[in-house]
Amino acid sequence: MIMFFVRRLLTSSLVVLVSTLFMYVMVDLAIDPLEDLRLSTAPNKQQLIDSRIALLSLNDPVLVRYFDWLGGVGSCFVGDCQLGTNWRTGQTVTSMLSGAVLTTLQLITFSTVVAILLGIMVGIVSALRQYTGFDYSITFVSFLLYSLPIFWVAVLLKQFGAIEFNTFLADPAIPTWFYVGSIVLVGVTLMAAVGGPLVTRMKVFGFAALATFAALFYIDRTQWLADPGLGIVVVAVSAVAWAFVVTTLSTGIGDRRSLYASLTVAGIGIALYYPMQYAWYYLDESWPLILGLGALAVFVGVVVGHLWGGPDRWRNARTAALTAIPVSFLLFIDQLMSSWATYTSSGLIKGRPIATFGSRTPNFDMGFWLNTLDLFTHLVLPTLTLILISFAAYTRYSRGSMLEVLNQDYIRTARAKGLTERTVVMRHAFRNALIPLASIVPVDIITLVGGAVITETIFSWFGMGRLFVQALGGNVIDPVMAYLLIVAILAVVANFVADLVYAVLDPRIRVNA
Amino acid sequence: MTIETPPSDPGSGAEVNENAIELKEVEGLSQGQIVFRRFIRHRGAIGGLFAIASVAVLAYTSIGVGPVPGWWKFNHFSPNDVINPGGTPTLGVPTWLGGSGFAIGDAPFGQDEIGRDIFARTMKGVQTSLNVMFIIGALSAFFGIIIGAVSGFYRGWVDQLLMRFTDLIITFPVLVIGAVLGKLAGSGGTIWLAVVLGAIAWTGLARLVRGDFLSLREREFVDAARVAGASNFRIIRKHMLPNAMGVIIVNTTLLMSAAVLLEAALSFLGFGVRAPDVSLGLMISQYQSAFSTRPWLFWWPGLFIIIIALSINFIGDGLRDAFDPRQKRVPSARAMEKASRRDAAAGV
Numbered sequence A: 001m002i003m004f005f006v007r008r009l010l011t012s013s014l015v016v017l018v019s020t021l022f023m024y025v026m027v028d029l030a031i032d033p034l035e036d037l038r039l040s041t042a043p044n045k046q047q048l049i050d051s052r053i054a055l056l057s058l059n060d061p062v063l064v065r066y067f068d069w070l071g072g073v074g075s076c077f078v079g080d081c082q083l084g085t086n087w088r089t090g091q092t093v094t095s096m097l098s099g100a101v102l103t104t105l106q107l108i109t110f111s112t113v114v115a116i117l118l119g120i121m122v123g124i125v126s127a128l129r130q131y132t133g134f135d136y137s138i139t140f141v142s143f144l145l146y147s148l149p150i151f152w153v154a155v156l157l158k159q160f161g162a163i164e165f166n167t168f169l170a171d172p173a174i175p176t177w178f179y180v181g182s183i184v185l186v187g188v189t190l191m192a193a194v195g196g197p198l199v200t201r202m203k204v205f206g207f208a209a210l211a212t213f214a215a216l217f218y219i220d221r222t223q224w225l226a227d228p229g230l231g232i233v234v235v236a237v238s239a240v241a242w243a244f245v246v247t248t249l250s251t252g253i254g255d256r257r258s259l260y261a262s263l264t265v266a267g268i269g270i271a272l273y274y275p276m277q278y279a280w281y282y283l284d285e286s287w288p289l290i291l292g293l294g295a296l297a298v299f300v301g302v303v304v305g306h307l308w309g310g311p312d313r314w315r316n317a318r319t320a321a322l323t324a325i326p327v328s329f330l331l332f333i334d335q336l337m338s339s340w341a342t343y344t345s346s347g348l349i350k351g352r353p354i355a356t357f358g359s360r361t362p363n364f365d366m367g368f369w370l371n372t373l374d375l376f377t378h379l380v381l382p383t384l385t386l387i388l389i390s391f392a393a394y395t396r397y398s399r400g401s402m403l404e405v406l407n408q409d410y411i412r413t414a415r416a417k418g419l420t421e422r423t424v425v426m427r428h429a430f431r432n433a434l435i436p437l438a439s440i441v442p443v444d445i446i447t448l449v450g451g452a453v454i455t456e457t458i459f460s461w462f463g464m465g466r467l468f469v470q471a472l473g474g475n476v477i478d479p480v481m482a483y484l485l486i487v488a489i490l491a492v493v494a495n496f497v498a499d500l501v502y503a504v505l506d507p508r509i510r511v512n513a
Numbered sequence B: 001m002t003i004e005t006p007p008s009d010p011g012s013g014a015e016v017n018e019n020a021i022e023l024k025e026v027e028g029l030s031q032g033q034i035v036f037r038r039f040i041r042h043r044g045a046i047g048g049l050f051a052i053a054s055v056a057v058l059a060y061t062s063i064g065v066g067p068v069p070g071w072w073k074f075n076h077f078s079p080n081d082v083i084n085p086g087g088t089p090t091l092g093v094p095t096w097l098g099g100s101g102f103a104i105g106d107a108p109f110g111q112d113e114i115g116r117d118i119f120a121r122t123m124k125g126v127q128t129s130l131n132v133m134f135i136i137g138a139l140s141a142f143f144g145i146i147i148g149a150v151s152g153f154y155r156g157w158v159d160q161l162l163m164r165f166t167d168l169i170i171t172f173p174v175l176v177i178g179a180v181l182g183k184l185a186g187s188g189g190t191i192w193l194a195v196v197l198g199a200i201a202w203t204g205l206a207r208l209v210r211g212d213f214l215s216l217r218e219r220e221f222v223d224a225a226r227v228a229g230a231s232n233f234r235i236i237r238k239h240m241l242p243n244a245m246g247v248i249i250v251n252t253t254l255l256m257s258a259a260v261l262l263e264a265a266l267s268f269l270g271f272g273v274r275a276p277d278v279s280l281g282l283m284i285s286q287y288q289s290a291f292s293t294r295p296w297l298f299w300w301p302g303l304f305i306i307i308i309a310l311s312i313n314f315i316g317d318g319l320r321d322a323f324d325p326r327q328k329r330v331p332s333a334r335a336m337e338k339a340s341r342r343d344a345a346a347g348v
Helices: A002-030 A045-056 A062-078 A093-128 A133-146 A150-170 A176-194 A198-221 A231-250 A256-271 A273-282 A287-307 A313-337 A340-345 A368-406 A409-416 A421-451 A453-459 A464-473 A477-505 B013-026 B031-040 B043-062 B118-154 B156-170 B174-188 B190-198 B203-216 B220-227 B232-269 B280-290 B296-323 B333-345
Strands: none
Touching (some): A002 A477, A002 B174, A062 A477, A093 A133, A093 A368, A093 A421, A093 A464, A093 A477, A133 A176, A133 A368, A133 B296, A150 A368, A150 B232, A150 B296, A176 A198, A231 A256, A231 A273, A231 A313, A231 A421, A256 A313, A273 A313, A287 A313, A313 A368, A368 A421, A368 A453, A421 A477, A421 B174, A453 A464, A453 B174, A464 B174, A477 B174, B031 B232, B031 B296, B043 B118, B118 B156, B118 B203, B118 B232, B118 B280, B118 B296, B156 B203, B174 B232, B232 B296
16 A cells, blocks of 8 residues: 555656646747837837846756756755746745635635535436436536536626626515526426426425425515525524435435434524524634534534434434534524625625625625625625536536446346335445546546636636736746646646545455555 | 250349349448437437538638638628617517517627627637637547557557656646647647647547557457458557547547637637637637627627537537447336327227
């Protein structure tokens, strides 16, 4: 095992080294740092050109400059990174990078999680309902999303998702066509996803239509969009519903202990609704605390599951822990929503909350909840843009992988044994279908750090992609090389993680060195 | 005296004609014929083929290619007199949809701020996209097949070397390498840009072809051909390559659709096609801030990018289904019930 690591480390370092050499020569050919000076009409033009050549040592051959840069990178290993400076602004590359990496991570985290969850879920349901209308429409939609130019979609979202939506928020009256459209959409989607005989589908359609209508009516009448909040009733109903959904997927409703364990966790969440609101006054809110509380919720779920006993405690624990996640998320969202009215009416926002520019409103600092809301409203549009394309890709992968698994002999055996459809799908098909995905997902996530170039450019988020585009356009080589170095390192790390995950998940693969 | 009928030899006219018809009925179908028949039945793919053929015909004939003129009266670079105030399109919507009556007018897609016709510019952009798509597809297929085939067939150190080289290129997101190369080559025109992009886009195809060749090389027909004395090159070309055609064709079409989007994205960022050449991505980038006041400048280029990419995707999907031997079309439960009801009604 150690030999595998060492060998992999050596080959990866070699790959990164050779690729940086390759890219340095190419970037040096591609950019011309004297471009703007050539066109200038200043009287001391030649002097300016000479001083810039001296500054950047442009008269030295490419390889000498490359080894100079490499020496700077090497000093990173002794703790003092010298990745160069942006000679136009004087800023060191290391300071540019730290801000950029953090910004990009904020941008891609949420969109990646949602795209993966949604994409895999839709892909698997689509594979289970192969050749039905649902499957064909999902396939068509994913093709359409795959063929969309991301920059075109982003500009459309800026117009309709932000400008028009902000105008709508000023006077939120839901028009009739939205009622009809959403009822039809939600009803038809759920009806097709559930499948089964006509009577069941009609019931599902009716129920979904009624629920959608009721929700929209409530939102319209109470002007919910002006001052949103979930309230204890909605939180209670949602928590119980989530408990049922998670139990159905994880162990089946028949497993009473798991069901009761999930309901207990939901109950704990509901009971904590009011106490938490008091607790926030005394707690020092920050992201580590929030994440820590989430982890605590999962731990509580595991403990509750164990306490319910029975022949298999870990099943209860797993179900209860999985329920704890959406329940704690509900509490978090409710707390966030209660600050919405303050946010929208604050001086810097002036009633137009959805933002199209940058990652924060400048000079805005009004406490943790409002700052988080600010971040989220700036995240909405870029996240939607990123989700659209990733969702299509994940739907395709998971559908293809699930279809392959469903054609296997062991699925036929499981069905022949008389297992319920839920058991066949969740215990046998789902896990095996996830294995090929496990080799794609790490690569996708890790390479997205360097890859959200267009989204960052359009929404002016000063992340890694924007850094690259600006530096390349401004003919500054050091930030470009730093970006390429980081992307190369992340790519080899991602491939390594993917291989490892694949080897862990699939017992047929043994990592042989 | 006996009348002897002359013995008929096998090559005589009458006997060959008789058997010919029977032989044709039971004659096996070639792979191409099977694939073609299955492809025709895929409605999405045929729709995509029709769409892209119409778009291509429209683009290449309306404003002409090179020295050959087109039938559209404006070209894509000269400013004209402004027809409608502000350059609004002269395209009329039929009255039953609430418009002023169906009319194409002189500038159906509108004009930009200096009077250039947007229809002509969009068609020129479509031409650029199609040219780039075909060049990238051809080059990537060429490099991908050669590298993948050599790597998969010979294995050993050749395989290792070529695959490490491929990994080197895969390390970077295509947009990033494309941006650097585009900056290097973009000022040399769209053809040069397409060549340069084609030189880096072959990696996925090479890996797939290599995988296919690795498994194909263990098959019996390869051994049989070798025993019969075929050279390596002949085995690759005549025996293994036709078997790998499915993978190659499907992935080349999907690569072409990705190439269209890549070229548009690079032009949008400023590293692809530069002015005065016209590209759909460049048009969207130039007019994105004008969206609220002059949306026609923005809708039409995007729409054409979507049409091209979507059609190629559907064609690729149709080809993939046509080449896939394991496809079993099981009738859905509803169809089975309908059929059993029909049989019951017919008294079967």
